[in-house]
Amino acid sequence: MARYRNEQASNHETVLAALRGSRKPMTAYDLLARLKTKGITAPTTVYRALDRLIDEGRVHRLESLNAFVVCDCEHSFTTAMFSICNDCGHAEEIADTKLHSDILAIARRLGFKLSHSVVEMHGRCRACAAGTEH
Ligand SMILES: [Zn+2]
Ligand SMILES: [Zn+2]
Structure with missing residues (x-):
């Protein structure tokens, strides 16, 4: 997708890997704290990666917790x-x-x-x- 063109390709994979490694849903700030050592320090980077992963159906947002989880299913439905x-x-x-x-x-x-x-x-x-x- 065009709007992601200028983004480092690996940021969303890094965010996805961090989410996958967590047993609990993570907030954007949990992710930011976790990813500091991996060179991701800007909240906008995390939000952009999450937007992309949600668009791609690989991550879900839990509204009640304002947190994110990796999609566990093969579902293509909404x-x-x-x-x-x-x-x-x-x-x-x-x-x-x-x-x-x-x-x-x-x-x-x-x-x-x-x-x-x-x-x-x-x-x-x-x-x-x-x-x-x-
Ligand atoms: Zn329990
Ligand atoms: Zn799912």
Whole structure:
């Protein structure tokens, strides 16, 4: 895409690798702190890389946490669903094509042109609910 032409090609890969290495969703500032040693020091660099990764469908933004996670699915559709643990912060992506077709049907009924949707479930993950180490 033209608007990314002047960007160092590897910045978004560096951001992606940092996200991949984290068990929890990361905010832009988490990423900035992590990537300082890799030569990424400007918030705009991180935001631009995140925009690109989101556009490419490789990263999702969790609105409720204002944080980012790597897409775990092979999905090409526009609905992502996450379970987010309030205790340990773990976010797990759930691939659900039925949910996606339901959301599409609702959008169609409303005459709403859907670009993307992210469904966020908050609660406790199985391990935290069971009180086990993870
Ligand atoms: Zn995904
Ligand atoms: Zn948990």
